[in-house]
Amino acid sequence: MKNVLLIGESCKDKFVYGDVDRLSPEAPIPVINPTSKIMNDGMAGNVKRQFEELYTTLDFITNDSKVTKTRYVDDSTNYILLRVDEGDESIENINLNSLPNKNYDIIIFSDYNKGFISSKDITDIINYYKEKNNNLLTFIDTKKNFGDWIKNIDFIKVNYKEYERNIDYINNNNWINKKLIVTRGRFGCDYNGKNFPNKEVPIKDLSGAGDTFLSSLVAQYIISKNIDTSIEYANKESEMAVQRKGVSLIKKEEI
Numbered sequence: 258m259k260n261v262l263l264i265g266e267s268c269k270d271k272f273v274y275g276d277v278d279r280l281s282p283e284a285p286i287p288v289i290n291p292t293s294k295i296m297n298d299g300m301a302g303n304v305k306r307q308f309e310e311l312y313t314t315l316d317f318i319t320n321d322s323k324v325t326k327t328r329y330v331d332d333s334t335n336y337i338l339l340r341v342d343e344g345d346e347s348i349e350n351i352n353l354n355s356l357p358n359k360n361y362d363i364i365i366f367s368d369y370n371k372g373f374i375s376s377k378d379i380t381d382i383i384n385y386y387k388e389k390n391n392n393l394l395t396f397i398d399t400k401k402n403f404g405d406w407i408k409n410i411d412f413i414k415v416n417y418k419e420y421e422r423n424i425d426y427i428n429n430n431n432w433i434n435k436k437l438i439v440t441r442g443r444f445g446c447d448y449n450g451k452n453f454p455n456k457e458v459p460i461k462d463l464s465g466a467g468d469t470f471l472s473s474l475v476a477q478y479i480i481s482k483n484i485d486t487s488i489e490y491a492n493k494e495s496e497m498a499v500q501r502k503g504v505s506l507i508k509k510e511e512i
Contacts, residue, residue: 258313259362259363259479260316260359260360260361260362260363261308261312261313261315261316261361261362261363261364261365261475261479262315262316262317262318262357262359262361262363262364262365262386263301263304263305263308263315263316263317263318263364263365263367264301264317264318264319264351264364264365264366264367264374264382265300265301265304265319265365265366265367265368265369265373265374266300266301266319266320266324266348266367266368266369266371266373267298267299267300267301267302267305267319267320267324268298268299268300268302268324268325268326268344269296269297269298269299269302269323269324269325269326270296270297270298270299270300270303270326270328270464270465271294271295271296271325271326271327271328272294272295272296272327272328272330272502273289273291273293273294273327273328273329273330274291274292274293274294274295274330274331274332274502275289275290275291275292275293275329275330275331275332276289276290276292276331276332276333277289277290277331277333277338278290287331287338289329289331289338291329292332293332297506299326299465299468300324300367300369300468301317301319301367301369301468302319303465303468303469303472304365304367304398304468304471304472305317305472306506307468307469307472307473307494307506307507308365308472308475308476310506310507310508310509311472311473311476311477311507311509311512312475312476312479312480315365316357316359316361318351318356318357319373320348320349320371320373321349322344322347322348322349323343323344324342324343324344324345324347324348324371325342325343325344326340326341326342326343327340327341327342327343328340328464329341330502335502345371348371348372348373349372349373350372350373350374350375350378351373351374351378353378353381353382353385356382356385359389360386360389360390361386361389361390361393362390362392362393362394363393363394363395363396363475363479364382364383364386364393364394364395364396365395365396365397365471365472365475366379366395366396366397366398366399366410367398367468367471368397368398368399368400368401369400370399370400370401376401376404376406376407377406379397379406379409379410380406380409383395383409383410384409394411395409395410395411395412396410396411396412396414396471396474396475397410397412397413397414398414398415398467398468398471399413399415399419400419402422402423402426403423403426403427403433404426407433408432410436411436412436412438412474412478412484413433413436413437413438414438414439414440414467414470414471414474415437415438415439415440416439416440416441416442416467417439417440417441417442417444420437420439434449434450435449437449438474438484438488440467440470440495442455443455443457445492446470446488446491446492448484448485448488451485453485453488453489453492454492455492455495455496456496458496458499458500465498465505466495466498466499469491469494469495469498469505469507470491470492470494470495471491473487473490473491473494473495473507474487474488474490474491475487477490477491494507494512497511497512
């Protein structure tokens with residue numbers, strides 16, 4: 258079994274489901290009558306729980322501050338009426354002095370760019386653990402703008418909007434093609450000039466699909482050592498996730 262460290266921002270994902278059958282008389286907005294609530298770990302916390310379901314436990318460094326994302330959802334259509342984020346602005350910076358003194362085989366960065374880890378922090382963390390294990394393997398899902406700091410990462414996962422935002426850097430740095438994995442929703446996933454297609458499935462909720470892809474990708478790569486088959490596996494896991502309400506967890510027996 259590999260020693261794995263996950264670093265990134267986490268939150269609580271809260272879904273409030275209810276009936277919507279009228280508009281407010283004060284304004285042209287729907288009135289929701291809450292009927293049920295679901296709460297689970299989100300962001301990097303969602304990566305953690307899915308990875309542990311697929312592989313084994315890992316060490317987790319995340320923010321101490323509380324962050325909650327509350328979504329109000331029309332139960333009949335699964336349409337999100339409103340999302341309220343609380344605590345984003347209070348996320349503290351990682352304390353590098355408290356990093357575990359341990360030899361890790363793999364580090365996963367689930368970077369939502371909320372201030373917990375800077376690009377310099379990521380570089381310093383990799384350098385610190387590479388002194389312990391020169392064969393350290395690193396994965397990142399990041400919302401940061403690309404820069405030379407990302408050269409230290411082995412595999413970089415972004416969605417298509419993030420890819421487009423960084424297109425100038427990508428076009429000027431051909432080395433990134435063997436590292437960059439771009440998820441494109443129903444158009445599948447692009448890696449190193451190849452497209453990995455998805456099956457067309459009925460989508461109920463996209464929440465957490467990127468976390469599912471990242472955790473599945475890493476878990477399968479540890480087993481197969483093959484990035485192509487790991488992308489195919491992560492694609493299928495994501496297909497399963499988007500067909501469910503909320504931020505879902507895919508169980509081993511379902512796979």
